[in-house]
Amino acid sequence: MKMLFFLFLSCFINLFYSQIFAQSLTTCSTSNVSNASCAASGVLIYAPGSSSTSFTPPKDKLPVGKLQITYSVTLDTSTTTGFSYDTKKWGVLFGTTNPPTLAYYQESSSLYQNVKVSVDASKISNSGSYYAGTVVVTIDFTNANSVLSPDIAALISSDSLQIQPMYFYNNVNVTNASLAFNWKADTGALLNAPTLTVLAEDSAFIVSLSPPSNLNAATPTPASTPTSLTTTTNSVSGYVLVYWLDTDSKGNATGCKANPGGWQFQMNPKAFSNPSSTPSTCTYTQYQSTFNTGGTSSTLGCPASAITGILPFDSTISSSTLTADATAIPYTPSYTNPTQIPSDSNGTPSGCYNVVYIPSSQTTWSKGNINNGDIYGFMAWALNNATIPNYSLAHSNISYITGVNIPLASLSKSPNLPKSVSDCFVVTAASGNPDSAAVFYWRIIRDQYLTPFGITPYYYQHAKSWANWLDEHPKLKPALNTFLEYSGKFIYRMSGYTKKSKEYLKELFNNLDNLITQKAGAQELYNENAQPEYEIFITGGVLFPTADKYYYDQYYNSQMNLHFEGGGNYIFWFKNLGLSTGLLGRYLTNTSSGSVNVLGTQQSFSRTFYSTTAEALVGLRYRDPCWSYIQPGIFAGVGVSRFREEATTGSSSTTTQKPAGVTNYSAIYEFGGNLDFNLVPLFSMTNSELGSFLSDISLRISASYNINPTPALSSTGIFVQTGFTFLLR
Missing domain, CATH: 2.60.40.10 (Immunoglobulins)
Structure with missing residues (x-):
């Protein structure tokens, strides 16, 4: 009886081992599977939300969207009876313990919370009892806060994480330590x-x-x-x-x-x-x-x-x-x-x-x-x-x-004009960007407050040497830029508050007076026939230069000189005659392209100029009740214009290097006429249909002649534009 028991036990153990441990993993080879597709083992890292791969050494709390682990093996089941192949059983083992216990495969029930595993075994080929080829295991951490899970991170040692190919069969991890590879910092x-x-x-x-x-x-x-x-x-x-x-x-x-x-x-x-x-x-x-x-x-x-x-x-x-x-x-x-x-x-x-x-x-x-x-x-x-x-x-x-001299129209006209990367040398050097917030605020402070006191000439006499010194001491730039940005913003805003304080107090007392005496303001008395007192206009058009037409034709003949305007007026009405005062802002620009010889090679470039203008306006307009949809007018303006001309190559980086060019400030004088076609009466509408703020909408056609005395490229010439005017109650 005892002999019979041991015989039965021996048969059971042999049967168990034949079912469980008979499978083995070896190096990927075509010796048993002729069409096996073998590839190198490796790890690809997808950053959170990214569809492209990058390399990062493993570390705790590493931001990662997906890990894509690739390996090639041969699965030998020749001594196994009743083997059933399942692609979802492929996976990986993490860690250097012997044997590793952290298994990640698609059907695992012990994955870290919200981590998902998918397997691509489409490149595994089969011949008899051999399965050979390449497996791709993707571990998705998107729903696990896009961070390497703590159970995996705990197995990292010396910036390295060992990974072993694995096939899970009958509750046993089939693996081979000799096939292990590492996700680690590069050493080559x-x-x-x-x-x-x-x-x-x-x-x-x-x-x-x-x-x-x-x-x-x-x-x-x-x-x-x-x-x-x-x-x-x-x-x-x-x-x-x-x-x-x-x-x-x-x-x-x-x-x-x-x-x-x-x-x-x-x-x-x-x-x-x-x-x-x-x-x-x-x-x-x-x-x-x-x-x-x-x-x-x-x-x-x-x-x-x-x-x-x-x-x-x-x-x-x-x-x-x-x-x-x-x-x-x-x-x-x-x-x-x-x-x-x-x-x-x-x-x-x-x-x-x-x-x-x-x-x-x-x-x-x-x-x-x-x-x-x-x-x-x-x-x-x-x-x-x-x-x-x-x-x-x-x-x-x-x-x-x-460095190469790229021809500019302004320098062709006035060769002695200075060139610079910016007109705010020190602030630009500190921020590294001529369009930064610090430069914006300090330009306003310079123009409104420093120039009237005669400080600006002294600044420009020394500013470039100060900026060069700052470039030689780059560690000072971040702190200085922060100081200049916030101090400039503070001075700018405080100056605005000071200017408006009287207006705010006056308006406050008027409102209190109206509240006490229950007086109705004029704007509260709606009158269908009342003329609007405010207007906002937006127009655009082209400039036909006269004084510098030669330079425009030579440097910018391929494109029209486009400009855009916006502004507003307040209108004092004397029956049908209106006197308007207001402000205008204009942006004028053009571009052209060419090439220049650089050390024997032609290098392409683009040339650009842009001009911003601010003007104070005064004008007259007439509105005849018999022709209520036509409103002619004339206007004149005086202001200041900022001009910038520069050339850049196709690889210019405005964040790291602003190209040198010409910056110039000059006065501008303008006079012209416009013709407004009021759309409300033209389309038989009533004012009340436009709401409580709009009184009318006009189509404006305008032409003007401006005089812009400047050594740089001048905008002197004829502006022709069209757009819309919004008349407010």
């Missing part, structure tokens, strides 16, 4: 260089950067005492840009051309078994006329002896070899982490060149306030995504550029 150095393009601006240049098209990288293997470089998949976290001055605008050798001994580079430590921090003095190649915009030179001239002891590539890329130029990186002994290198327009000097760090979120970088004709050189390295990023094992081609 990118093999390929980023793409760099550079375009000229007037007294500036714009550099555009994009990642390498191939993100293969090389990692020293083994980590402790490396003997070769092994290829891995990598990602880009940023760039390091090197720029230098070669020749000044007068043709004199400056910068690296005058100091070739300062052309020093360090060898990339990722390429050596025993890296050295000693820099190599390389041979500087001077700019040549054959080096057109974009660069034709890619050599640093570093000596071959600098790569003694370099690691060879493994068999996967055995055809590739590294040169001293490819392994050279900027020499910055003060910065062990390239992300600590300054990102401002100067960077950090090293020998005869400057080094700048640019994060991957920033696709352009610019430098202004250079002399037109100065020739600069550039090159860039890509950085991988790690706590301390590694330089790529290649740099971009060396590119050259110079």
